[in-house]
Amino acid sequence: MIRSHTDLFGDPLPVPTVLRKDGGRRKIGYAARPGSGPRSQRCSTCKHCMRVLHKGAHSFKCERMTHVWTHRTETDVKPNAPACQEWERKALPRPKHF
Numbered sequence: 001m002i003r004s005h006t007d008l009f010g011d012p013l014p015v016p017t018v019l020r021k022d023g024g025r026r027k028i029g030y031a032a033r034p035g036s037g038p039r040s041q042r043c044s045t046c047k048h049c050m051r052v053l054h055k056g057a058h059s060f061k062c063e064r065m066t067h068v069w070t071h072r073t074e075t076d077v078k079p080n081a082p083a084c085q086e087w088e089r090k091a092l093p094r095p096k097h098f
Helices: 063-067
Strands: 017-018 026-028 049-053 057-062
Touching: 057 063
Parallel strands: none
Antiparallel strands: 017 026, 049 057
């Protein structure tokens, strides 16, 4: 029997929030721990960092973590956070021809 907190194959889904030491909650929106990727890169330079428009407001989310997206206007990842180990270079924009 597959319960609601498991995926199609019966594996447990990650919990979208965890408790902090002070009893509050922190969001889990990053694919891996920030700072575990290339030192000179940020989330905003990763191809998985997405700017999502929802209810007239935009927020930043990691494309690799769509299964835990909050679907709120809150930002799940900070674009200026250090890159995580899942970081991949964004494709360069195509040059404009005049």
